[in-house]
Amino acid sequence: MATTTSITTTYAGEFAGQYVAASLLEAKTLSQGGISIKPNVKFKEVLKRLDLDGIVKDASCDFADTSTITLTERxxxxxEQQVNLQICKSDFVSDWEAVQMGYSAYHNVPPTFADFVLGHIAAKVAERTELSIWSGDTANDGQFDGFTKKLSVDAGLPSANELAGIAITSSNVxxxxxxxxxxxxxxxxxxxxxxxxxxxxxxxxxxxxLGGFATVTQENAAGNDKVGITSIGGAGVNSQGTMWYQNGGLMIDGVKIFVANGLANNKAIATxxxxxxxxTGLVSDHNEVKVLDMADLDGSQNARIIMRFTAGVEYAIVEDIVTYGIVNAAN
Known part of the structure; x- marks a missing residue:
């Protein structure tokens, strides 16, 4: 019996949120717990910041205020963002039939053809979300302002926390x-x-x-002349050379390193x-996911995918952020 591919399906509100979650939260930064997630922001949320000064004082018999409280917010x-996409069903049917018959790398078989198609779209949305989180610019269609854009115009970032960047190599990293x-x-x-x-x-x-074969140029004691080239670390971590790394965690001087795929080259943020x-608003009424089969409307083999959702980022305390290679135009 032929596989049925009539796939007109509509999800709204909380049900759409399940697909939106699969699309957005699979971005590497989010799926690996790199930043905090607020999943039920229907419109906006206030991030409160409480500053106290001189909170501890010498004891006395009387009650006396011991601190000045400053409350600020971000x-x-x-x-709101959307996906409007038209695909030809025949391009996906053969893959779908392979999944149903077990001849594929899928461990969990999507229960319907619509789920199968949405899985492909969700992966692409996740890639786009990862880019927007770190390097997005709302002036670009389909992006929201990411951390790089926000930090580049925040006058509150201390100048001591803003480091000029250079082209990174294994010799200077x-x-x-x-x-x-x-x-x-x-x-x-x-x-x-x-x-x-x-x-x-x-x-x-x-x-x-850390593989040990990168080289650095040494200077003399006065720092005004190049005196030779030396290798970093001999044969590398555990003397394994470039074979030492197995996609595990990275650290430097006791600080964990997180690879943010959405960051542009030669940029870093510490916080x-x-x-x-x-x-994002995973249970928001604004969420909408539709797979519309066009066969009954125009006789074609096309299907249209419509997704509507919300996404954005923000930081709470800019003084607790160090930037590298991000030029702050406000300072």
């Missing part, structure tokens, strides 16, 4: 990452959830450097994961 307001560690405020160093979020090219250079937020 607004997390996800943007350890020194440059060390600069980021040195710039992390003392109150944050050693904190749970502290990460240096790095671009892929920085991570690759660091892995290669705690509970200072970075991704907001």
């Amino acid at each position: 607004i997390l307001q996800p943007e 350890i020194e440059e990452l060390g600069k980021i560690v040195d710039a992390i405020p003392a109150s944050m160093y050693g904190a749970e959830g502290l990460f240096i979020y790095v671009s892929q090219n920085i991570a690759r250079a660091y892995v290669r450097a 705690t994961k509970d200072n970075l937020f991704f907001g």
Whole structure:
């Protein structure tokens, strides 16, 4: 019996949220717990910040205020976005039949052809979300302002926390990452959830450097002349050379490194994961997911996919962020 591919399906509100979650939260930064997620932001959410000064004073018999309280806030307001896509069903039917018969790499067989198609679309939306989280610009169609854009115009970022970047190689990556560690405020160093979020090219250079075969040019004691070239670390971690890395975790000077695929080359951000937020409305009435079969309407083999959802990012305390390679136009 032939596989039925009549796939007109509509999901709305909370039910659509299940598909939106699959699309958005599979972005690497979110699926690996790189930042905090606020899943039920219907319109906007206020991130409160409480500052106290001189909270502890010498004891006395009287009640006396011991601190000045300053309450400020930042607004997390996800943007409405959509996917409007038309595909030819025949391009997917053969793959779908292979899944149904067990001749594929799928471990969990999608129960319907519509789910199968939406799975493909969700993966693409997740890739786009990963890009927007770190490098997005709302001026570009289909993106929201990411952390790079927001930090580049925030006058509250201390100048000491803004590090100029250079082109990263395996020869200079350890020194440059060390600069980021040195710039992390003392109150944050050693904190749970502290990460240096790095671009892929920085991570690759660091892995290669720890393999032991990267080289650096040494200077003389006065620092005004190049005196030779030396290897970093001999044969690398555990003397395994470039074979040492098996996609495990990376650290430098006690600080965990998170590879943020959406960050542009030669850029990095250091802060705690509970200072970075991704907001979306998984149970919002604005959510909508449709797979519309056009066969009954125009006789074609086309299907249209419609998705509507919200997404956005925000940080809470800019003073607790160190940037590398991100030029702040407001300072």
